[in-house]
Amino acid sequence: MNEITTEKIVLAFIGGVTFLIAALLFFILSTLFLKGVPVLHAGFLFEESGDFGRAGGIFYQSMGTLILMGVAVLLSLPVALGSVLFQTEYLETGKFKTFLTQLTYILNATPTILFGLVGYLLFGVYLDTGVSWVTGSLILAVMILPTLQVSIREAVEALPEKYREAGMALGLSRPTQIYRIILPQSFYGMVTGVLLGLARAAGETAAIMFTATTFSGIRLPQSFSDPVPTLQTHILVLAQEAANPESIAQAWGAGLVLLGLVFLLTLMAWIFRTRVVMESEL
Amino acid sequence: MIRFVNFSAAFGERNIVQDLTFSLPANSITALIGASGSGKTTLLRTLCRMNDRIKNFRIAGSVLVDGVDIYRPETDVYALRRKVGIIFQKPCVFPKSIFDNVIFGVRERISRREQPDRVEKVLREVFLWEEVKDRLGEKATTLSQGQQQRLTLARTLAVEPQVLLMDEPTSSLDPKSTAAIERLVQSLKNRHTILWVTHQHAQAQSIADQVLVIERGQVSPLRTPMARPSTSSTQVLQNVQGCPE
Numbered sequence: 001m002n003e004i005t006t007e008k009i010v011l012a013f014i015g016g017v018t019f020l021i022a023a024l025l026f027f028i029l030s031t032l033f034l035k036g037v038p039v040l041h042a043g044f045l046f047e048e049s050g051d052f053g054r055a056g057g058i059f060y061q062s063m064g065t066l067i068l069m070g071v072a073v074l075l076s077l078p079v080a081l082g083s084v085l086f087q088t089e090y091l092e093t094g095k096f097k098t099f100l101t102q103l104t105y106i107l108n109a110t111p112t113i114l115f116g117l118v119g120y121l122l123f124g125v126y127l128d129t130g131v132s133w134v135t136g137s138l139i140l141a142v143m144i145l146p147t148l149q150v151s152i153r154e155a156v157e158a159l160p161e162k163y164r165e166a167g168m169a170l171g172l173s174r175p176t177q178i179y180r181i182i183l184p185q186s187f188y189g190m191v192t193g194v195l196l197g198l199a200r201a202a203g204e205t206a207a208i209m210f211t212a213t214t215f216s217g218i219r220l221p222q223s224f225s226d227p228v229p230t231l232q233t234h235i236l237v238l239a240q241e242a243a244n245p246e247s248i249a250q251a252w253g254a255g256l257v258l259l260g261l262v263f264l265l266t267l268m269a270w271i272f273r274t275r276v277v278m279e280s281e282l
Numbered sequence: 283m284i285r286f287v288n289f290s291a292a293f294g295e296r297n298i299v300q301d302l303t304f305s306l307p308a309n310s311i312t313a314l315i316g317a318s319g320s321g322k323t324t325l326l327r328t329l330c331r332m333n334d335r336i337k338n339f340r341i342a343g344s345v346l347v348d349g350v351d352i353y354r355p356e357t358d359v360y361a362l363r364r365k366v367g368i369i370f371q372k373p374c375v376f377p378k379s380i381f382d383n384v385i386f387g388v389r390e391r392i393s394r395r396e397q398p399d400r401v402e403k404v405l406r407e408v409f410l411w412e413e414v415k416d417r418l419g420e421k422a423t424t425l426s427q428g429q430q431q432r433l434t435l436a437r438t439l440a441v442e443p444q445v446l447l448m449d450e451p452t453s454s455l456d457p458k459s460t461a462a463i464e465r466l467v468q469s470l471k472n473r474h475t476i477l478w479v480t481h482q483h484a485q486a487q488s489i490a491d492q493v494l495v496i497e498r499g500q501v502s503p504l505r506t507p508m509a510r511p512s513t514s515s516t517q518v519l520q521n522v523q524g525c526p527e
Contacts, residue, residue, distance in 0.1 A: 170387030171364030
């Protein structure tokens, strides 16, 4: 086989797998779109669900998802930021720094159901938060921690060294450099990390299914010990009623809204990521 | 003002300078010349401990600033860097306004009321005031390379250092900007001790009160007599608006 033939085969293979990925994404999106759009109506986003999810909208499920996502990010962000600043500004390059980085990647690759199991044991049982939105938020916070950590670290590390040197040369202390240079100059990277973390939290089902959510009986949590309805649980429960076309249709509608939310967050993250690149090129 | 005593510096096993003992007189300009990689910049950066972040950087001996060894453990390195300012080869301005750049190092140290006066004072010192006084709120990145270098000098002067370290500050500038910086530095020597690193012999001779050569890890006074440069800088300078004769 000559070189040109080999190149053609390789090209056909890599082109084929690229096309396959694009086709898969297109299939998922188009199916969701075709099946979800007919369910959408003016009040779908703002009405309470009725008849065990077979009618009405998904207002409280959306609120529940937003509560879990928002609280998770609020809890996770300071921890991620603190650990990034410790790694980038205080730790010298060495084995410990590499170890911490690898640890983050391992945490990122941990199956999410394990976060649910261990998280429930730690928070729900030992800290006695039970099956509640607090437990769910804490578990999601731990789960999105590596995503936030990696995004923020990349943003801080992309910051040109000249800014740090300029700050040092002016006699700024390390905390002042962090406050005046590192944080403002990495701002868009941090926003990107937060949005990606939110997107991951929005897509998560397994870890919060049995630790934080409920299908019915609760609208908005009235105390720290209340669970919340979420889009993910709503879709899962409705999808299990495969014999009922109304339930399945509502599940598609909720799925489309959830996907729209994740897409919106990812798109915003991508836009902010572009700003990070521009900053680092200044 | 500044004295190196039996001073050696190395990156890991690679010695940069060895057993140096020499002084830099106060309120004068000392030029340090040498080939690329001879250790000029390393030596310069040891004076404000900018090499501290480098993992395998090590020193021996003492570096005295105002009679105090700056490498003793109890040294306040931040105070040292405010006392010994450094200007880098390439100007680095923050993507902020001209005003914010000038005040960057003293923002928490002087009151908000004092800030405009401080900004005007140092921008006048670097002959930049007339060029930017009407656009202090504009981004500093809109300034030319030469203006940016004068701005970084103003930013350093705002911190009121006693010593100014200049690491080839004109190497990325055009002749007109180079002349402006050279004349500017001459005007500062009455109030500052200046160490200027360059690889241009002619420039060193024209601006400095003493010229030192760094070669094979050793520093020695320049022995070879050299003619003063005819001009270029001075002639060009006369065209630079705002620069005093």
